[in-house]
Amino acid sequence: MNRRRFLAGGACCALAGHGFAFAQEPWQAPPRLAKPDLATEEGGLWAMMDREERNIRRSPFLIRDRRLHDYVQDIACRLAGDHCPDVRVHIVNTPLFNANMAPNGMMQVWSGLLLRAENEAQLAAVLGHEIGHYLEKHSLERLRDVKSASALAQVMGLFGIAGAFGQLAVIAGMLSYSRDQERKADLIGSMLMHRAGYDPAEAAKIWNNLLLELKARPDGSPSANSPMFATHPSPEERSETLSKLAAGMPGGRTGAETWEEKIRPFRNEWLKEEIKRGQHEESIALLTRMGAGSTPNSEYRYARGEVYRLRAKAGDLDLAVADFQAAAAIGGEPPETHRALGLIYRSRRQISEAKASLRRYLELMPSAPDQAMIKSYIEELGS
């Protein structure tokens, strides 16, 4: 047993008096999970997962960028340790916070999770938790409880590419893990983070951040629109559990700088997808949080301005203008910042401001797809 694992084990036992009934013994990772015999029930489920994985590999939603894939795969691998060869990461372009790992080792990471994590350690918290469910075979236990074939197909859909959107509530009810399974996955996730050198304190943060965003929904129901919350009970309780676990495993890195460097090239695209969801209140909460970091970021300011502009409630256009102007002042803003500003000025008949902004847009994006229209607007505004 290496020293780190021993220390983590000690941390888990020290917490036994605080409600961790299962944590009597330090957790040890099982040996690598062998592919089950096809003739068994488990083998049949495994084969179905293999089919889902072939679908994912062919899907237009799969993000095929090699460097991004290798980066996320490497984080998953460091968490999985000896199980690394069995974990296959697939990054899927879906603007929701979600990751899961099927019994056959197929791990899905959605772009909405990558957009929301603030650093490597926060992603590691979610992946470590899912690896915990995998190592303990929790989903197999749940899948065995599902009796009818149609119900099974729906549960399989949760791991499949289409997952989660339409039938989220139905599926979630079937695949929600038990409290003990959740606690165990949280314990394992924190230990894997610690062992990989990440600060386990980041785990509670990413869940708290997501909760903040989902609470901003007009209907106030976090589970209605989040596969993660629909399948994971009581975020407040989990946050407390994770904080206690982290207190027993202090230290570790967040990997914020590498994270920023690797995610930056994709962020603007993912922000556009986030805006397209049309969940204005959630998006505003998300972008306000992410824009509040110590380094001013013009992409978040532009994106929040866009959400205000599209929501268009009383006062929203003024908020949009303020955000667009702030983005331009920070610098490095998406060219569309000036397009959006120009269109608002145009509608307000602020002629010289409108022309200046639209011209700036064309300057920054000379081959913009809408350049003909923008040029005609500039002409129409006169001199």
Ligand SMILES: [Zn+2]
């Ligand atoms: Zn879980």
